[in-house]
Amino acid sequence: MTFQVTVQPSGRQFTCEEGEAVLTAAIRAGVGLPYGCKNGACGSCRGKLLEGSVTHGVHQVRALSAADEEKGFSLFCCAHPHSDIVIEAREVLGVGEFPIKKLPTRVAKLDRVADDVTIVSLQLPANERLQYKAGQYIEFLLKDGKRRSYSMANAPHTDEHVSLHIRHMPGGLFTDHVFNTMKERDILRIEGPLGTFFLREDSTKPMVLLASGTGFAPIKAIIEHATHQKTTRPMLLYWGGRRPKDLYMHALCEEWARTLPSFKYVPVISHALPEDGWTGRSGFVHHAVMQDFPDLSAYQVYACGTPAMVEAATRDFVAQCGLPEEEFYADSFTSEADLAKV
Known part of the structure; x- marks a missing residue:
């Protein structure tokens, strides 16, 4: 039926x-x-x-x-x-623009950029190309029938490899494998592109880009894509972590701030230790946005990270800063622990 x-x-x-x-x-x-x-x-x-x-x-x-x-x-x-x-429901235009494919991939490179973050670069078959929108994600198809989702961290035009930022969740079936036993040239199966979190290119509004932890991955893809498209829209990146080491591509963001005329970068640390020597902004990353932009009525916000951060940001930005609800775009990074509660 x-x-x-x-x-x-x-x-x-x-x-x-x-x-x-x-x-x-x-x-x-x-x-x-x-x-x-x-x-x-x-x-x-x-x-x-x-x-x-x-x-x-x-x-x-x-x-x-x-x-x-x-x-x-x-x-x-x-x-x-x-x-x-x-x-x-608020329909998202352009979602069906690219076909969703199941593909084999080969691990081309593993790059440990922090104690608990590895960048995994995947090589697609020579005759295949994965078309996607900056901000979307893929799913790994695991042998037990389970799936694991990770956002693509590279813009669509740089598609020689698919780049993923994977944080180690101790005890997590897949991330334990990534950090302990995965090797270059391993074969994995993926499906994508998936998700409705991507850059809305039909807008001229300035963008607040809000990330916590590895939520930086799709935000990075959006920044790279917007830059490739020669956008003149202001881009304001707020990246939050517990400690400075969590901002594992801090130097790249500082380089963007120096070289991109419409880009600003604000790192925010919530739990710095004395030995970190942190002198920058502190506290919750979405609070830093609210301090700098008490009126968000003319902005778009792209937020990616922990469910707690995304929930707090959408609630507070709309209720206290006048952000139109339809201009808040988010990808909430649910972990295996989150899914275990379902």
């Missing part, structure tokens, strides 16, 4: 198989519902159910509470229709 899904306000329609999640069907149909983790953890695909009925699979309460569900909200990555449904 199939059900029809109608998206408002666009009026777009697609079919969803019985037992299939709404988001899965939308991706297959090339309909751009916003999403991130696809696992009920980040809440990026949340919208409203206007007509019909769905059952939600397992998910985190912070992504969709029982009270929110009673108010008509739905989490489309785990919502399974029981009838034709009408949903309300």
Whole structure:
């Protein structure tokens, strides 16, 4: 049995198989519902159910509470229709522009840039090219059927290799493998491009780019792409870490600040130790943005990092700084621990 899904306000329609999640069907149909983790953890695909009925699979309460569900909200990555449904969601244009592919890749290089961060460079087959938008991600297809998601850290025009910034999560099945046993020339399977976090090139608004930890990866791709496109839009990067060593490409950001006329860089450290000798900005990275820009009504914000940072930034920027909700674009980096709670 199939059900029809109608998206408002666009009026777009697609079919969803019985037992299939709404988001899965939308991706297959090339309909751009916003999403991130696809696992009920980040809440990026949340919208409203206007007509019909769905059952939600397992998910985190912070992504969709029982009270929110009673108010008509739905989490489309785990919502399974029981009838034709009408949903309300902010569609993302351009999502279906490039085909989603499953490809073999070879590990071309492993570069340890911090105690707990490795840059993994992947080589695609000679006759294949992965087209994507700056900010999107790929998924590794693991042998046990599980998947792991990582944002591409290089702009689409520099596609000789696909570059990923991977932080070690001790005890994590995949990151333990990356840090302990992965070798150059290993073969891995990936699927992509995925995600609705990417640079909106139809805007002329200045951009606040907000990153915590390895959330810098897709932000880096966006900066490189915007620079390649010779954008004149101001770009203001706020990169936060617990300690200075967490800003593992600090020198590159400083170089951008010296050489790009429309670029500004503000590093922010939350838990510096005396031996770090840190003299820069301190505290939560999104608070630094609010101190510098109490009025964000004329800006776009691109935020990527921990769920706590992304949630706090969207709440505070909209409520306290006047940022239009539709101008906040985010990718919440859910970990294996986050997904284990689902």
